[in-house]
Amino acid sequence: MKRVIVGLSGGVDSSVAAYLLKEQGYEVIGLFMKNWHDDSVTISDECPWLDDSNDALLVAEKLGIPFQTVDLSEQYKERIVDYMFNEYEKGRTPNPDVLCNREIKFDVFLKIALSLGADYVATGHYCRKETIIEDGKEIHRLLAGKDQNKDQSYFLCQLSQEQLAKTLFPVGELLKPEVREIAAKQNLVTADKKDSQGLCFIGKVRLPEFLQQKLQPKEGDIIEIPSSEEMYLREIPNFSSKQEELEFLSTKYKYAVEYGKVVGKHQGAHYYTKGQRKGLAVGGTPEPLFVIETDVETNTIYTGQGKHHPGLYRKALFITNEELHWVRDDLKIEIDEELEVMARIRYRQPLEKAKLYQIDSGIYVVFENDQSAITEGQFVAWYQDDELIGSGVIS
Structure with missing residues (x-):
C-alpha cells in the first residue's frame, strides 16, 4: 500500500480526494495546513481557519484516517506575504495562489509529507496528471481538469517535474456536481460547504487593510x-x-x-x-x-x-528568463525559435491563440487578439491542447 498525504483544507474537494484515494487502496493520512494567525485582516465569518480545521478533522474521523495539523505560518509569511508586500510596493500585482502552490503546498508541505514516509501528496485541485515515457524517461503532463468550469491547472503553472512526480489529483476527472454528490453519499460534513474565496488558505482578506499593515496610505x-x-x-x-x-x-x-x-x-x-x-x-x-x-x-x-x-489593451507581453518556467523542459524553445500555443493571463480567462518568441533575455508572448489589462506581476500560462506546458511572470 502506497502512502498518500492529503492536504485536507476543510473544503469538499480535498475531502472527496481523500475518500477516493482510500477507495483506491492507498494508505491515506490527512494533514491540515495552518498558514495564518492574524485574524484582524480576515473577514472572520467568511472562512475562519478554525472552522476549516474542524471540518477537516470531522472528515478524517468519518473516513477513518489519521489526521494532524501542521503550522506553516512562518514559511507562509516569509515566502508569500512578504513577497506580496514587496511586489505591491513595486507597483506589480502578485498572484498569491500560484505562489502558494509552488512554495507551500508543493514544496514545504511536500517535504513534510515525504519526511512522514509518504509516496505522494494529493490535493483537491481540478486538474489531471498523465505520465508518459519518452526516451526511457518519465515525463509528467499537467492537464486541464475535466470540469472546464472549474479547471485549476492555471494555479499549478509553476510546478516542476520533480513536484508533479510526487503528486496526485484525484478529483481531476470529475465534475464539481459529481464531487458534491460523492460527499453527500458519504455523509461528509463538507458536502454543501460553499467554495472558499480569497488568499490560499487564509480565507477572505480585506486587501487594502491587509496591505496597510505594511504599506502606508498616501493620498x-x-x-x-x-x-x-x-x-x-x-x-x-x-x-x-x-x-x-x-x-x-x-x-x-x-x-x-x-x-x-x-x-x-x-x-x-x-x-x-x-x-x-x-x-x-x-x-x-x-x-x-x-x-x-x-x-x-x-x-x-x-x-x-x-x-x-x-x-486597457495590448497585444504582447514579455517575460525575463529569470521568471520563465517550463513545466515540460523537453518542449522549451531555444533563442530565435517560436511556438504556437494557447495562453491565458488570468484564471478563468478563456484560452487565446498566441505565439511565443524566445530571445536571449527572455520570451515574448504575442496574442492574436489584443488582451485587456495585461498586469505586471501576474502569471501567463501557455498550453498545447489541454496540457499546460509553461508559464512566466509578466514583466
Whole structure:
C-alpha cells in the first residue's frame, strides 16, 4: 500500500480526494495546513481557519484516517506575504495562489509529507496528471481538469517535474456536481460547504487593510485619460527586425498628468491594479472608470472610461528568463525559435491563440487578439491542447 498525504483544507474537494484515494487502496493520512494567525485582516465569518480545521478533522474521523495539523505560518509569511508586500510596493500585482502552490503546498508541505514516509501528496485541485515515457524517461503532463468550469491547472503553472512526480489529483476527472454528490453519499460534513474565496488558505482578506499593515496610505490623484488621446492613434512603424516589432507591441503606454484631468483622490497607488473598476469612488462619468495604469513612483492612478478604453489593451507581453518556467523542459524553445500555443493571463480567462518568441533575455508572448489589462506581476500560462506546458511572470 502506497502512502498518500492529503492536504485536507476543510473544503469538499480535498475531502472527496481523500475518500477516493482510500477507495483506491492507498494508505491515506490527512494533514491540515495552518498558514495564518492574524485574524484582524480576515473577514472572520467568511472562512475562519478554525472552522476549516474542524471540518477537516470531522472528515478524517468519518473516513477513518489519521489526521494532524501542521503550522506553516512562518514559511507562509516569509515566502508569500512578504513577497506580496514587496511586489505591491513595486507597483506589480502578485498572484498569491500560484505562489502558494509552488512554495507551500508543493514544496514545504511536500517535504513534510515525504519526511512522514509518504509516496505522494494529493490535493483537491481540478486538474489531471498523465505520465508518459519518452526516451526511457518519465515525463509528467499537467492537464486541464475535466470540469472546464472549474479547471485549476492555471494555479499549478509553476510546478516542476520533480513536484508533479510526487503528486496526485484525484478529483481531476470529475465534475464539481459529481464531487458534491460523492460527499453527500458519504455523509461528509463538507458536502454543501460553499467554495472558499480569497488568499490560499487564509480565507477572505480585506486587501487594502491587509496591505496597510505594511504599506502606508498616501493620498494621490486619480487622472482620467480620454480615449481620444493622441498616443492611442499612433501609426505602426516599419520595423527593421522581428525583435523591434516585438518590443513595440509589448511596450506599455507612458502616461503623464497633463494628458488628462484630475477626477478624484485615492489613498495609495499600490492598492490598485490594472483593469480594476471597484473602489475608485469617482462618479458622474457616462461610463464607469477603469484603472489603466498605476504609477507608484508619483503615486498616481490613470483611468479611462468604459471597458473598451484603448489604454486597457495590448497585444504582447514579455517575460525575463529569470521568471520563465517550463513545466515540460523537453518542449522549451531555444533563442530565435517560436511556438504556437494557447495562453491565458488570468484564471478563468478563456484560452487565446498566441505565439511565443524566445530571445536571449527572455520570451515574448504575442496574442492574436489584443488582451485587456495585461498586469505586471501576474502569471501567463501557455498550453498545447489541454496540457499546460509553461508559464512566466509578466514583466
